[in-house]
Amino acid sequence: MKCYNHTKNDAVATCADCQKWLCHECASFYQEPVCAPCNQKRINYERQNIFKDFWIMLVLGIGLTYLWVSMFSERLSHGIDVMFVIVYFYIFFSVYNWWKFLNKITPEMFLFMSIIGWIIYFAIKFCLSLFVWVFVTPIVIYQKVKRLIELNKIKT
Numbered sequence: 001m002k003c004y005n006h007t008k009n010d011a012v013a014t015c016a017d018c019q020k021w022l023c024h025e026c027a028s029f030y031q032e033p034v035c036a037p038c039n040q041k042r043i044n045y046e047r048q049n050i051f052k053d054f055w056i057m058l059v060l061g062i063g064l065t066y067l068w069v070s071m072f073s074e075r076l077s078h079g080i081d082v083m084f085v086i087v088y089f090y091i092f093f094s095v096y097n098w099w100k101f102l103n104k105i106t107p108e109m110f111l112f113m114s115i116i117g118w119i120i121y122f123a124i125k126f127c128l129s130l131f132v133w134v135f136v137t138p139i140v141i142y143q144k145v146k147r148l149i150e151l152n153k154i155k156t
């Protein structure tokens with residue numbers, strides 16, 4: 001078999017995504033043996049996912065803050081001040097990351113434990129996450145922005 005890019009070169013691998021034949025040069029171009037169009041697809045897909053996450057965070061942040069403020073504003077003696085809105089926006093903006101973070105630190109093996117064991121475990125993780133969730137959002141945003149910049153730098 002010959003490489004799909006270089007008809008003179010013998011193929012040594014196939015693209016991990018579309019199974020096209022690749023020569024040694026083409027197969028070692030990226031970390032994994034993938035062809036250029038598939039690599040571009042992967043980059044686009046990852047970029048879309050990052051933007052999707054930002055949109056979910058924004059929609060949750062704005063939507064839940066709006067709901068919260070409109071539900072409780074009448075009962076607040078001091079009315080709505082800007083700090084109040086910013087704090088709640090940050091909390092709701094973080095909910096999605098918080099939830100993802102909780103999923104990450106809850107190994108799947110606990111799904112097979114007894115219900116009580118699972119509840120205790122989850123309660124401990126939940127309490128722990130109460131202390132760290134404030135820091136999770138800036139870290140997640142930093143990582144996502146860094147990754148976006150990396151993706152833009154990759155030559156295709």
Ligand SMILES: [Zn+2]
Pocket residue numbers: 015016017018019020034035036037038039
């Ligand atoms: Zn491919």
Ligand SMILES: [Zn+2]
Pocket residue numbers: 003004005006009022023024025026027
């Ligand atoms: Zn090649």
